[in-house]
Amino acid sequence: MSILVIAEHDNDTLKSATLNTVTAAAAIGGDVAVLVAGSDCQAVAQEAAKISGVSQVIVADNVAYANQLAENMQPLIVELAAGKTHILAPATTSGKNIMPGVAALLDVAQISEVTKIESADVFERPIYAGNALAKVQSLDSVKVLTVRTTAFEEAALEGSAAVEAHGAAHDAGKSSYIGEEVVESERPELTAAKVIISGGRGMGNGENFSILEAVADKLGAAVGASRAAVDAGFVSNDMQVGQTGKIVAPELYIAVGISGAIQHLAGMKDSKVIVAINKDDEAPIFSVADYGLVADLFEAVPEFESNL
Amino acid sequence: MKVLVTVKRVIDYNVKVRVKSDNSGVDLNNVKMAMNPFCEIAVEEAIRLKEAGIATEVVAVSVGEKSCQEQLRTALALGADRAIHVEAEQELESLNVAKLLAKVVEAEQPGIVILGKQAIDTDNNQTGQMLSALTGMAQGTFASNIEIKDDKALVTREVDGGLQTIELAMPIIATTDLRLNEPRYASLPNIMKAKRKPLETKTVEELGVTIKEHTKLLSVTPPEERQAGIKVADVAELVDKLKNEAKVIG
Ligand SMILES: Cc1cc2nc3c(=O)[nH]c(=O)nc-3n(C[C@H](O)[C@H](O)[C@H](O)COP(=O)(O)OP(=O)(O)OC[C@H]3O[C@@H](n4cnc5c(N)ncnc54)[C@H](O)[C@@H]3O)c2cc1C
Ligand SMILES: Nc1ncnc2c1ncn2[C@@H]1O[C@H](COP(=O)(O)O)[C@@H](O)[C@H]1O
Numbered sequence: 001m002s003i004l005v006i007a008e009h010d011n012d013t014l015k016s017a018t019l020n021t022v023t024a025a026a027a028i029g030g031d032v033a034v035l036v037a038g039s040d041c042q043a044v045a046q047e048a049a050k051i052s053g054v055s056q057v058i059v060a061d062n063v064a065y066a067n068q069l070a071e072n073m074q075p076l077i078v079e080l081a082a083g084k085t086h087i088l089a090p091a092t093t094s095g096k097n098i099m100p101g102v103a104a105l106l107d108v109a110q111i112s113e114v115t116k117i118e119s120a121d122v123f124e125r126p127i128y129a130g131n132a133l134a135k136v137q138s139l140d141s142v143k144v145l146t147v148r149t150t151a152f153e154e155a156a157l158e159g160s161a162a163v164e165a166h167g168a169a170h171d172a173g174k175s176s177y178i179g180e181e182v183v184e185s186e187r188p189e190l191t192a193a194k195v196i197i198s199g200g201r202g203m204g205n206g207e208n209f210s211i212l213e214a215v216a217d218k219l220g221a222a223v224g225a226s227r228a229a230v231d232a233g234f235v236s237n238d239m240q241v242g243q244t245g246k247i248v249a250p251e252l253y254i255a256v257g258i259s260g261a262i263q264h265l266a267g268m269k270d271s272k273v274i275v276a277i278n279k280d281d282e283a284p285i286f287s288v289a290d291y292g293l294v295a296d297l298f299e300a301v302p303e304f305e306s307n308l
Numbered sequence: 309m310k311v312l313v314t315v316k317r318v319i320d321y322n323v324k325v326r327v328k329s330d331n332s333g334v335d336l337n338n339v340k341m342a343m344n345p346f347c348e349i350a351v352e353e354a355i356r357l358k359e360a361g362i363a364t365e366v367v368a369v370s371v372g373e374k375s376c377q378e379q380l381r382t383a384l385a386l387g388a389d390r391a392i393h394v395e396a397e398q399e400l401e402s403l404n405v406a407k408l409l410a411k412v413v414e415a416e417q418p419g420i421v422i423l424g425k426q427a428i429d430t431d432n433n434q435t436g437q438m439l440s441a442l443t444g445m446a447q448g449t450f451a452s453n454i455e456i457k458d459d460k461a462l463v464t465r466e467v468d469g470g471l472q473t474i475e476l477a478m479p480i481i482a483t484t485d486l487r488l489n490e491p492r493y494a495s496l497p498n499i500m501k502a503k504r505k506p507l508e509t510k511t512v513e514e515l516g517v518t519i520k521e522h523t524k525l526l527s528v529t530p531p532e533e534r535q536a537g538i539k540v541a542d543v544a545e546l547v548d549k550l551k552n553e554a555k556v557i558g
Contacts, residue, residue, distance in 0.1 A: 069474070070437065070447055093467040097449050100402070100434035101441030109403050109522035110434050122526065127431055128325045132334055135526040174446035178462065178473040191468075195556070219557060227486060237452065237466045237487060244346075244426060244486060246468070252556040262324065269534055273554045275546065281539075290537035290554065293546050303543040308557065 001030025001120055004080060006073075006089040006098070007048055011038045011066065014047040016192050017090035019154035024147040025088050026053045026155065027117040033058060034161070037076055039066035045163050052156040057163045064171040068094055071172035074101045079168060081106060081142060085120070091146035091247075092191075099146055108140035113247075115151035129243040129266035149191060150249035150270060183236050190222045190239065195252045198224035198241055198268075199234070202257020202278065202297055206234040211301045212256060218308045224248065224268075226258045242267035257297045260285025277301065309419035309456075311363040313354040314409060315383050316344040317376040318429040331527045334429075343379045346424025349484040352491040353422050353454065355387035362456050363419075365389050369412055371396050371405050377507060384502035385494035391507040394515065402430075404519050406438035411515040413443050418479065420461070425450050425483040436483035446476040452487040 003025045008015040018034070025032045033056040036045045045059040058080065064072045077098070081087055087102065089095035091113045103110035116124035121138045123145065190196060197212045197219070209223065216223050224246070225239040241248055243266035253271035258264060260276070260283055268274070269288050276289035277300050286292040293300055319325060320340040328335050343351075357363035368383035370376040371394040380391040394408050413421060423436040440447035448454065448463030452471065455462040456478070465472045466485040494502075512519060540546045550557045 067474075070440070070449075074441060093450060093465075096433050097437065097447075100437035101447070103434070104403060104406060104438035104441040107403075107520075109401055110432075110438075111523065112432050112434060126531070127528070128319070128334060128429060129431065130531060131325045132327050132528050133531055134528050137524040137526050138522070139524060140522050172446075173477075174444075175448075175474050175476045178475050180467075180469070180473070181471040182469045231487065236470060237485075238468060238470045243428070243431070252550070252554075263321070273550070273556050274534075274537075275550070286539070287536045288534045291546055291549050292537065292539045293543065294539060295543075300543055304546065307543060307547045 001028055001085050002083055003028060003030055003032045003086040003088065004084045005032060005034045006077065006087070006095065007034050007036045007044065008090055008092055008094055009036065009038060009041065009044040011041045012043060014044050016154055017092050017149045018048070019051060020149035020152040021088050021090045021147045022051050022053055022155040023152040024114065024117060025086070028086055028120050030085070031055050035060065035077065035080060037065040037068065037073060039063045049161040049163050050157040050159055051161070052159040054159055054161045057161050058166050059163060060166045060168070062169040064169045067177035068098065069175050069177065070098045070101055071174045072170050073098045074105060075170040075172070076168065077102045078105045080166070084142060086143045086145065088145050088147055090149050095146045099144055103144040106142055106144065108142050108144055109138065110144045110146065111136055111138060112146050113148045114145045115148050129262050130269065131262065148247060150247055183238055187216060188220065188222050190224055190241070190246050190248055193222035193250050195219045195221035196224050196248055196250045197221050197254040197256065198226065198258060199229055199256050200226035200258030201228035201232065203229060203234055209235060211305070215301065215305045215308070218305060226264050255285050256301060258285055259283050260288065309363050310365045310367060310416060311354040311357055312367050312369060312413065312416055312418035312421045313350050313383065313388065314421070314423045315347045315351065315368050315370045315379045316424065316427050317341055317370065317372055317379045318344045318427055321345055321428055327528055327530045331529055333525070333528050341375070343382055344424050344427050346426055346484050348491040349486070349488050350422040350424050351383050351386050351388065352489045353484060356489065357456070358387065367392060367416060367418070369394065369409065371400060371408050373397060380507055381502050382494060384505040384507070385499040386492065390505060393507060393509045395509060395511050400519065401522055402432050402435045403438055403522060404517070406435050406442055407517045408512065408515055409439050410442040411517060413439070420456070420479060421445070421481045423481070423483045425485055436481050440481040443481070445479050445481045447481045448474060448476055449483045450485040451482045452485050454482055454488070
């Protein structure tokens with residue numbers, strides 16, 4: 001087995017999603033190489049070299065890869081696929097953007113959002129918003145997988161892999177990066193947070209999210225949201241948890257003013273402990289909550305915060 | 309400029325799916341089917357491009373059994389000009405769908421192809437990206453805004469960190485995210501009119517694609533059910549449980 005993992009990073013630091021993906025790769029067994037494609041990304045390569053279980057880091061350092069545009073990344077990955085049995089990337093928006101095209105260029109399938117490695121060619125993945133689990137056998141010579149990061153632990157940083165430069169630059173010239181509106185936050189990232197407090201339509205407006213933030217400050221938590229809260233403009237899209245938003249599995253998930261639609265549950269029902277605060281005692285969120293509190297959130301949440 | 313928009317027939321998003329007892333798949337008998345919600349957004353965007361005078365024609369495509377003509381009729385009722393049904397008896401893998409769509413693209417030469425970002429049955433999120441790689445057209449995935457100016461398109465994308473804007477050389481492939489637009493409903497007169505709009509059927513053979521099997525579905529099982537816990541009486545009890553029973557807060 002010879003496995004290539006595509007690292008996720010911002011040219012300065014390695015994203016932890018890469019560590020979960022390496023753990024999935026290690027479960028397949030065999031040689032694991034990590035590709036760091038970026039611009040001025042040597043620091044990331046050094047970080048990647050420390051991931052336990054990685055034997056080689058390939059750095060493609062070129063402006064063409066600065067923003068990891070799919071059209072430029074794909075020919076690079078296809079080139080490096082020679083001799084590989086598996087190519088893995090985290091199922092983040094970046095991995096989801098790049099990998100299907102890699103699979104298509106290799107004329108193989110992509111197996112999306114893998115949650116379990118059964119063997120080198122059998123994988124488990126959720127379908128229908130997590131209401132069913134499919135066990136899929138790959139018949140392809142190269143397996144292209146995206147990995148659901150919450151299903152795999154982060155690999156440790158105790159290794160020392162060899163770092164090797166890869167010179168080829170591919171600039172397809174079809175797309176260019178214009179800019180980004182990144183929400184700056186001191187809080188942990190949703191997908192890596194140990195505690196998450198999320199608000200739904202019941203929050204009423206964006207300002208009211210401040211009562212969740214006060215709790216988050218005390219618990220070191222990330223703040224999430226339902227689709228309804230994002231659609232209503234209360235908060236930004238990067239906070240959406242669910243089937244089509246972020247998939248999270250913290251130690252503690254607190255759902256506030258969220259009814260518990262299947263699309264929301266799909267994104268959080270693997271959390272270890274779930275708390276729901278909702279004034280409707282019939283809300284479906286209570287069917288997955290370990291601790292349910294039927295109450296008006298505007299009274300319950302500030303009181304909860306002052307009790308912490 | 310022509311717009312090609314893809315439409316997949318899937319289980320209605322409100323239906324709670326049930327896994328078949330023989331673990332061969334999900335029970336679709338007598339289940340309400342509908343247009344994939346992300347495809348509704350794709351159709352809406354296509355129609356808006358036509359209403360804005362940017363697109364001249366909207367063509368809807370679906371790959372599947374005869375029943376998917378129902379969703380194509382819906383697209384026509386919403387404002388698509390004509391439809392193409394690519395007949396396929398069994399559910400095809402995304403790569404095979406993308407290969408069929410690539411042939412339609414080759415024949416139709418659209419300026420933009422709009423797909424949903426994800427089908428809510430397989431949750432694959434890959435067909436659009438595969439189509440982009442196969443056709444060599446640039447991709448703007450998970451779009452929350454699409455702006456077309458002459459031979460360029462500005463696409464704002466919903467990414468993990470927030471919003472990213474990229475510029476693409478036309479023609480392009482776009483996949484829709486939830487915030488791109490709010491789809492309209494079809495009016496009764498338009499539903500009637502849609503019955504007379506052209507709907508053409510093509511076979512896989514006619515398109516010259518060899519369907520290859522890349523994966524085998526071994527089993528489909530229900531996920532572990534999460535047991536409902538308890539209701540606490542008040543905030544004090546909640547804090548106590550979290551501290552002393554679940555031990556998730558200090
Ligand atoms: C294709 C598709 C994809 C989707 N993807 C996602 C997704 O990724 N994530 C997601 O979340 N949703 C998603 N949805 C939407 C989903 O179906 C629901 O519409 C959404 O989750 C509802 O959000 P909500 O629970 O905040 O709102 P509502 O369902 O309106 O619930 C609001 C809740 O707040 C409670 N409440 C109101 N006021 C108070 C108060 N003062 N105190 C206490 N409780 C109060 C109410 O009792 C109610 O239960 C998707 C839908 C589709 C069709
Ligand atoms: N059989 C199909 N017919 C038409 N469009 C499809 C089909 N399968 C997938 N698509 C399109 O591709 C998008 C993404 O699907 P998927 O990659 O399967 O999650 C869908 O939202 C559709 O727009």
